[in-house]
Amino acid sequence: MxxxxxxxxxxxxxxxxxxxxxxxxxxxxxxxxxxxxxxxxxxxxxxxxxxxxxxxxxxxxxxxxxxxxxxxxxxxxxxxxxxxxxxxxxxxxxxxxxxxxxxxxxxxxxxxxxxxxxxxxxxxxxxxxxxxxxxxGHVELGVKVYADPRTAAVPAQPAAPPAGAGAGRAYLRRRQAQQRDSQDVYRAASDVAARAARLAETVAASRAVHRPQQGQLASRPGVNVANEACLVPREHLERLRRELSILADDVPGVSIEVTGPWAPYSFATAVVAEGAGADGGGPR
Missing domain, CATH: 3.30.70 (Alpha-Beta Plaits)
Known part of the structure; x- marks a missing residue:
């Protein structure tokens, strides 16, 4: 939710x-x-x-x-x-x-x-x-995509040579390889998020894009790269949930979390009109 x-x-x-x-x-x-x-x-x-x-x-x-x-x-x-x-x-x-x-x-x-x-x-x-x-007849589904390069399969690196000029070059090569691996994971996560959005659009009446969650708000390890909500007709709920949940299968370092169904908080939160209350106030 x-x-x-x-x-x-x-x-x-x-x-x-x-x-x-x-x-x-x-x-x-x-x-x-x-x-x-x-x-x-x-x-x-x-x-x-x-x-x-x-x-x-x-x-x-x-x-x-x-x-x-x-x-x-x-x-x-x-x-x-x-x-x-x-x-x-x-x-x-x-x-x-x-x-x-x-x-x-x-x-x-x-x-x-x-x-x-x-x-x-x-x-x-x-x-x-x-x-x-x-x-x-609609419910809300939450869709979050996470990138965690630490869980991606990284090829084993050769042992560093003895201390000396060669050790520094080997360390830099390892660091560059790690950076490339991380970039690949984030690109893959962005691709999964884009595919999730396209899939949701096939049945969802509306979508809402929220700010990615960080720190204690994030429910999974890694970086939350996408956080969206979909307003879904009840008859399409289970199919969409099933198809969304497998989008990150076999994508190293990327996971997807599908939550709900919820009341449509992202689409139905009522706005108190100006003029509410005894003094004609009531701003949000």
């Missing part, structure tokens, strides 16, 4: 007490109503449905002191806390997506109260309905 950090979103003008945290938007009906009765939200707070304009938002109450401007800033700086909020957020979105088509809201989208959530649904009804129609 493409779970890269979404920007925290707030609606200014928050007061004391509780605010309404919005997870996802879908069509009004029993699917989301039923889910709200059996699934907790952030910090275990109960979910509730908020309806407006024929749509339904999944909402939970959160404390205004921790989800207001200063509170959100503090939570962004606490990686453990941010991870806990993100996990709860995505758990709700994924459970809702298993029931029906939904639009994930950005992480920590909060409103002053449910009335303002309902107003947002009414004002953005056309946009939300259009997105829901486009995503109906």
């Amino acid at each position: 493409n779970t890269g950090p979404n920007p925290l979103v707030r609606v200014p003008g928050e007061g004391a007490g509780e605010m309404s945290y919005v997870y996802a938007v879908g069509r009004q009906g029993p699917a989301l109503d039923g889910l709200a009765t059996r699934l907790p939200g952030v910090d275990g707070r109960p979910l509730r449905p908020v309806d407006g304009g024929g749509l339904c938002a999944l909402v939970s109450p959160v404390p205004a002191d921790t989800f207001g401007e200063q509170g959100l800033t503090a939570q962004m700086e606490d990686l453990d806390r941010l991870e806990a909020v993100a996990r709860a957020h995505h758990a709700v979105v994924d459970a809702a997506f298993a029931e029906t088509s939904v639009l994930p809201m950005r992480l920590a989208t909060v409103y002053l109260d449910d009335a303002r959530v309902a107003d947002m649904l009414v004002r953005q009804r056309s946009e939300f309905q259009e997105l829901l129609g486009r995503l109906e």
Whole structure:
């Protein structure tokens, strides 16, 4: 799953007490109503449905002191806390997506109260309905390509001659050979990424190119040279996953990771329109 950090979103003008945290938007009906009765939200707070304009938002109450401007800033700086909020957020979105088509809201989208959530649904009804129609029957697949020259088969190098002028030349030859091997692996990885993109385009309704992951975000050894998401019709899901997963077979030093299916985070994250909230704010 493409779970890269979404920007925290707030609606200014928050007061004391509780605010309404919005997870996802879908069509009004029993699917989301039923889910709200059996699934907790952030910090275990109960979910509730908020309806407006024929749509339904999944909402939970959160404390205004921790989800207001200063509170959100503090939570962004606490990686453990941010991870806990993100996990709860995505758990709700994924459970809702298993029931029906939904639009994930950005992480920590909060409103002053449910009335303002309902107003947002009414004002953005056309946009939300259009997105829901486009995503109906589709899922997201993640595709990452990695290059790791260390795992490529490298021909054994002859032993270095005794110390002297010849030893330096032999060392340079080995280094040049290693560099050529690394360049070959990265070229091969780029070729696999290009073939994956062409294959996805044969069935995917849309593709999204993300920034390659680095450090702890990368899930495999080596360098992540491509990180994409595909919006795929459900009927083509298994075939595409199978064909993508074998593209790097027999390519030394190159691997491909196919994840999902996920809710369509890369294609459906709903945008809070300007004017949301009590003060006419709500910028992302």
